[in-house]
Amino acid sequence: MFVVALAKGRFLAPSLDLLARAGILFEEELRESRRLIFQSCDGTCRVILVKPIDVPTYVEYGAADVGIAGRDVLLESRADVLQPLDLGFGQCRIVVAARDGESRVDTDPTIVRVATKYPRIALSYFNSRGTPVELISLSGSIELAPLVGLADRIVDLVETGQTLRDNGMRVVDVITESSARLLVNRASYQTKREDLVRLIETLEVVR
Amino acid sequence: MNSLTQIPPGTQILIGEAVRRRRAVERTLLSVFQGWSYEEIIPPMLDYLDVFVKGMGQELEDRIYRFVDREGKILALRPEFTSLVAKSAATRLAGASLPVRLSYSGEVLRFETPKGGQQREFAQTGIEHYGGDSARADVEVLLICMEGLSKLGIPNFQINLGSVGFFGGLVEAIEPSDGLIDRLRSLLNVKDQHGLDQLLGALDLDPSTRNALREVPHLAGSREVIARGRHLVNSRRSIEALDHLESIYSIIDELGLARHLTVDLGEIRGFDYYSGILFRAYVPGLGFEVASGGRYDGLPAQFGHDVPAVGFSYSLERLEQVLGSGPAPGSDARQESCDQTSFEDAVRLRRAGKRVRICS
Numbered sequence: 091m092f093v094v095a096l097a098k099g100r101f102l103a104p105s106l107d108l109l110a111r112a113g114i115l116f117e118e119e120l121r122e123s124r125r126l127i128f129q130s131c132d133g134t135c136r137v138i139l140v141k142p143i144d145v146p147t148y149v150e151y152g153a154a155d156v157g158i159a160g161r162d163v164l165l166e167s168r169a170d171v172l173q174p175l176d177l178g179f180g181q182c183r184i185v186v187a188a189r190d191g192e193s194r195v196d197t198d199p200t201i202v203r204v205a206t207k208y209p210r211i212a213l214s215y216f217n218s219r220g221t222p223v224e225l226i227s228l229s230g231s232i233e234l235a236p237l238v239g240l241a242d243r244i245v246d247l248v249e250t251g252q253t254l255r256d257n258g259m260r261v262v263d264v265i266t267e268s269s270a271r272l273l274v275n276r277a278s279y280q281t282k283r284e285d286l287v288r289l290i291e292t293l294e295v296v297r
Numbered sequence: 298m299n300s301l302t303q304i305p306p307g308t309q310i311l312i313g314e315a316v317r318r319r320r321a322v323e324r325t326l327l328s329v330f331q332g333w334s335y336e337e338i339i340p341p342m343l344d345y346l347d348v349f350v351k352g353m354g355q356e357l358e359d360r361i362y363r364f365v366d367r368e369g370k371i372l373a374l375r376p377e378f379t380s381l382v383a384k385s386a387a388t389r390l391a392g393a394s395l396p397v398r399l400s401y402s403g404e405v406l407r408f409e410t411p412k413g414g415q416q417r418e419f420a421q422t423g424i425e426h427y428g429g430d431s432a433r434a435d436v437e438v439l440l441i442c443m444e445g446l447s448k449l450g451i452p453n454f455q456i457n458l459g460s461v462g463f464f465g466g467l468v469e470a471i472e473p474s475d476g477l478i479d480r481l482r483s484l485l486n487v488k489d490q491h492g493l494d495q496l497l498g499a500l501d502l503d504p505s506t507r508n509a510l511r512e513v514p515h516l517a518g519s520r521e522v523i524a525r526g527r528h529l530v531n532s533r534r535s536i537e538a539l540d541h542l543e544s545i546y547s548i549i550d551e552l553g554l555a556r557h558l559t560v561d562l563g564e565i566r567g568f569d570y571y572s573g574i575l576f577r578a579y580v581p582g583l584g585f586e587v588a589s590g591g592r593y594d595g596l597p598a599q600f601g602h603d604v605p606a607v608g609f610s611y612s613l614e615r616l617e618q619v620l621g622s623g624p625a626p627g628s629d630a631r632q633e634s635c636d637q638t639s640f641e642d643a644v645r646l647r648r649a650g651k652r653v654r655i656c657s
Contacts (some may be wrong), residue, residue: 149584150412150584151412151585152582152583152584152585153584171487172487172488173487173488173489174488174490174514175490175491176490176491271491274488275584276579276584276585276586277579277580277583277584277585277586278584279517280455280457280559280577280579281453281455281579281580281581282581283455283517283518283559287518
């Protein structure tokens, strides 16, 4: 018996498809239920639904043995977990973006105001380039910040770039790539090794 | 914030049952150490910062609580015991006949995010073994670690055993440039196969080294892992590490304890001072290790006493989490106490060894 933490939102459907291909099925329609805990048909696993940003935390503390989360939230959370598989879906980039026509260069000595929901990733990016920043933590609609003068730059997740273009913005730099990862708790990997190694090997084949 | 009524983040106050539980766990573990002829040492709460930086390495230096003494020297509150005990052994026990066996128990302080019941101030109880035959000493500390968990009434624990030598031998051939080995190490630490493939693909490596490094995340399991490792390497250092693990495994197997042991050749996390085996103990139901340790042959030499060394420590807070919040083992909290109004009666009862409580 092991516990899988899945992220509510855009990762849920591909995560459930992946588990289904690995033979882990659920009687109930998870996507429409308001419950948060589900038992698989064969009783070998339990799924819990949590906010995407919380998946690494559940796994790190062992409240879930494994989880599926984007590399972006994993980097931001800095959770100490094993990450044995790239699951292939949810591909996107974490980028620095600015308004079209904004002409700031990295060597400008003034402080850059950066709006983001990834304060740690943003800070470590700008720190490593020696650029002084003022971080403005937001939890959504980050693209709005430069348009209303709240920030000079944003650090955000970009899938196709359409939202940026629609709002008159362009990518200045790509910080890193992101995609869905399988996370495994370090202790569970030892104490439930047989179950989890089988799961990892199956997912590696069906992903 | 009112500093007189709030406690600083990461500190804690234990009272009543929590204290009885702490003392009971500590007593059980210290009696196991005593049973294996380890002498208890009480090292100082603080020492010069350099003592700890030498041991823990640069990465953990930021997490040390430090301050300046009146002469301008930088002191630190102890963030761990191993460096401190090694220094004490080097200075106070330099002439003693080897092996020297020492145990300790107390609080350490690290400026880090509290996790798994472990605060910034947390309690460690452990041992250090100096000198002697290294394979036998390694087995000895592993057996003590297992016995402690058993004596605490934790039957299902798993010890994950790795060795820095296997990985060390593998990367001997690689130019130590641009922090490449550190990047490899951090990918292996999280078994990130995808990142590892990307990094190895971009490197100009000979095929056998590349193939071996690709396999490292999968080299975890029971004894057969050692044999699989042998097919992948020809570096002498890696092979010696495997021989060493094999001999440890076979002794533990003969004692019927191999079910508690996992070999993980990708297990290379830890302080910079580790030079041979390293291990972590896990218990079902807790997401963090309850004990960790390893061999650190180079450390005592830093303090002027060149002897091989191995040791480990338990995290008491995490053990207490596993043991739950019931009454402490051997706790006499429920023993009836008689309420006394006269000191005369109280003193008489105390002489008879009875518990009393003075009523006002």
